[in-house]
Amino acid sequence: MSPSKILPALPLLVAGTIATPAMAASVTITIPQIKVAEYHRPYVAGWVEPVAGGNARTIFVWYDVKKAGREPGTKWLADLRTWWRKGGSSMKMPADGLTGATRAPGSYTVAIPANLPAGQYVLKVEAARETGGRELVSVPFSVPAKGGTASGKTELGTITIR
Amino acid sequence: MRFRTIMIAAAVSSALATPALAHRMWLLPSTTTLAGTNEYVTVDAAVSNDLFYPDHMPMDPAQVSVWAPDGSEGKLENASKGRYRGTFDVAINKPGTWKIGMNRSSIGGTFKVGTEEWRVGGRGRPAGPPGAPGAGGPGAGGPGAGGPGGAGGQPPRMVATVADIPANATAIKLSESQTSYAIYVSSDAPTKGVLTPTGKGLEFDPITHPDALVSDEEAQFRFLIDGKPAAGVKVTVIPGGKKYREAEDAQELTTGADGVLRIKWPVAGMYWMSASAEDNKPSDKRAQTRRMSFTSTLEVVAP
Known part of the structure; x- marks a missing residue:
């Protein structure tokens, strides 16, 4: 996977296009440092599911956007197996405002769509790493804004909705 | 399909x-x-x-x-x-x-010629007594060549397909x-x-x-x-x-x-x-x- 040009501390340019100014809710995702001989940045997807049922809405997908050829970066999107089943498999990649390159370890903030109807939701973040593990973290939240936080154990760090 | x-x-x-x-x-x-x-x-x-x-x-x-x-x-x-x-x-x-x-x-099953039971199709059953040809061949040894209970005295007990069931068969049970x-x-x-x-x-x-x-x-x-x-x-x-x-x-x-x-x-x-x-x-x-x-x-x- 090619190194991202985006530094961890900077706002996400791609995801930023769906952000509404000021008061919109956002989620901060932490990708942990993992000390292994062969490290590849994880593929990570985040989506919102209404608790009452209904379609999942993808809010970001980080994958190897640049890799083309015989084995394009999209090949491993299905490794984000829950996201893939919840709607990823029917998305056209890359998707404007949703997809971006894989991220190095660090914390990243992504806007949550401002036009979610009031109600209870679960934000899910799934990470899958080449030659590594896979993890799914759920963070319940509600609209109007009531945040939440949860932590992964292996492939994801703290996920906080504000 | x-x-x-x-x-x-x-x-x-x-x-x-x-x-x-x-x-x-x-x-x-x-x-x-x-x-x-x-x-x-x-x-x-x-x-x-x-x-x-x-x-x-x-x-x-x-x-x-x-x-x-x-x-x-x-x-x-x-x-x-x-x-x-x-x-x-x-x-x-x-x-x-x-x-x-x-x-x-496919269709398989059994029938009788006289008192002897025959099978249609192979289900891993031995083809018959010694001297019978290999599994299920409709050729030599089958009903066409001598017929069930025919001159050979030791016919095989199996035919390959429904089409090979002889006219004098009785008790035909096919599945x-x-x-x-x-x-x-x-x-x-x-x-x-x-x-x-x-x-x-x-x-x-x-x-x-x-x-x-x-x-x-x-x-x-x-x-x-x-x-x-x-x-x-x-x-x-x-x-x-x-x-x-x-x-x-x-x-x-x-x-x-x-x-x-x-x-x-x-x-x-x-x-x-x-x-x-x-x-x-x-x-x-x-x-x-x-x-x-x-x-x-x-x-x-x-x-």
């Missing part, structure tokens, strides 16, 4: 036709879920007792057909038959759900056997085109898509006979990898009044699922009964 009518002499066929025996035929795809239309699935094909451990007989890939999501015929590539295992690749080059497998139909095996592989979003029922025989009409199975979610599969929901269909569900645990851990399930089977998965993994039913509505009027089976290999992912 094509129904291939073949002679039931092959050992593979006999394993399919008699689910009570332990030998199981199976197809094992390398995956059931792919991203993009640039990928291949590679499939193992074999007959063995334990799933999915090839240690008995290969299955000939030549028996296998491929249905693309748009209904067109797909292609087997790199087919080979090894000592224990057949193998082939399929280019999954269109989005949607593909079907890989086979449909077969139609319809077997199908299908695995499903999806590129991008799963579709249901290849799952459209034909209204003939026992069919798989899943409510939960077979390429969207998760170990913590109950799967619901409807079964149809001649297009109508089929209650009381017996279904065996076995997780692969028996070598690595104490027991086979088979689930013996039955469809409900609505024809729907509800499956809970004890673990994630590849499963072998085989449904069977019998009735007295054969499509071939020469038969009195019909035995039907549908078998699949299903991939169940962890949540």
Whole structure:
């Protein structure tokens, strides 16, 4: 996977296009440092599911956007197996405002769509790493804004909705 | 869908036709879920007792057909038959759900000539007393050459096909056997085109898509006979990898009044699922009964 040009501390340019100014809710995702001989940045997807049922809405997908050829970066999107089943498999990649390159370890903030109807939701973040593990973290939240936080154990760090 | 009518002499066929025996035929795809239309699935094909451990007989890939999501015929590539295992690749080059497998139909049974019982088709039964030719050949030694109880004195007790039943046969009992095996592989979003029922025989009409199975979610599969929901269909569900645990851990399930089977998965993994039913509505009027089976290999992912 090619190194991202985006530094961890900077706002996400791609995801930023769906952000509404000021008061919109956002989620901060932490990708942990993992000390292994062969490290590849994880593929990570985040989506919102209404608790009452209904379609999942993808809010970001980080994958190897640049890799083309015989084995394009999209090949491993299905490794984000829950996201893939919840709607990823029917998305056209890359998707404007949703997809971006894989991220190095660090914390990243992504806007949550401002036009979610009031109600209870679960934000899910799934990470899958080449030659590594896979993890799914759920963070319940509600609209109007009531945040939440949860932590992964292996492939994801703290996920906080504000 | 094509129904291939073949002679039931092959050992593979006999394993399919008699689910009570332990030998199981199976197809094992390398995956059931792919991203993009640039990928291949590679499939193992074999007959063995334990799933999915090839240690008995290969299955000939030549028996296998491929249905693309748009209904067109797909292609087997790199087919080979090894000592224990057949193998082939399929280019999954269109989005949607593909079907890989086979449909077969055959007639077998028994009849009498005088007091002696004869069989139609081979079911692993010895061809006859010493001096009889090899299994099921309609040639020398069959009814055409001397006839049952004929001059030879030691006729074989088997004919190959229904067409070989002699005119003086009595007590003819014939059963139609319809077997199908299908695995499903999806590129991008799963579709249901290849799952459209034909209204003939026992069919798989899943409510939960077979390429969207998760170990913590109950799967619901409807079964149809001649297009109508089929209650009381017996279904065996076995997780692969028996070598690595104490027991086979088979689930013996039955469809409900609505024809729907509800499956809970004890673990994630590849499963072998085989449904069977019998009735007295054969499509071939020469038969009195019909035995039907549908078998699949299903991939169940962890949540």
